Amino acid sequence: MSTKTVLITGTSSGIGLATAVAAARSGWQVIATMRDTAKAGALLAAAQEAGVAVEVRALDVTDPASVEACLAGLDRLDALVNNAGAGHLGTLEQGSVExxxxxxxxNFFGVLNVTKAALPLLRASKGRVVTVTSVGGVIGQPFxxxxxxxxxxxxxxxxSLAPVAATTGVSVSVVEPGAVASEFVSNVGGRDTALEQAGPYAPALTAYLARTRDAFAAAQTPQGAAESIVELLxxxxxxxxxxxxxxxRAFTAVKLNDGDGSAxxxxxxxxxx
Known part of the structure; x- marks a missing residue:
């Protein structure tokens, strides 16, 4: 059987980087994408240290033309890992709809752009879509x-897509990490100004930030999250x-067993x- 190909978004750091390396170590041909390929240094160094090779391509998930250009020329694609994403800290009254x-x-339309473009290739290979969401995709969290x-x-x-895609042989999965020790948190939008702009919500935000620091003190490694993704692949x-x-698992179980929302x-x- 020929080597299977996986395209992974958001691979310049964190879970995406770790998944690209882990998939390559498992024998996958990895197309590792990121918006700015000038930031590929950490990924390439990690791949070299692991003794594997990855192909780096530019991809801005919010730009359909960039998505089309990234996938152009691919004869086969066996899996897509939607990993690119961005956080945001704040509450609506103190921020903006923009x-x-x-x-x-x-986080949403970027996933749709890439998935839509990849589905014809995945249908041909009877492949799979794996999308990294979050425990925050199950339980809404303050700020x-x-x-x-x-x-x-x-x-x-x-x-909703999963049963439809399954009729053509394509499997769809979501992956829900909790706290992960990566650059994601330090890059969260609004983090630097949220407290000074919190107004009447300042006490609540202060408490939330203290709780978050404690949670991330025991965070999972990106490599641990990557192992779960490769197992799905x-x-x-x-x-x-x-x-x-x-x-x-314990955190999401609260919601998945919470019929009236009180828990x-x-x-x-x-x-x-």
Missing amino acids: DVRAVMEV NEAYCAAKFAVEGFME EAQRPAFRVQTSDAA VQALTGAWIA
């Missing part, structure tokens, strides 16, 4: 309104929903009390 739109463009809204949207879209019958750690409200309300 901020929310920007988050949706990357993460825009981010969680986007991840909820991705989960709803993929959950290679599973004979991949599950639709997979969490990447025991902590993520989630009690849990997240305690974070900012």
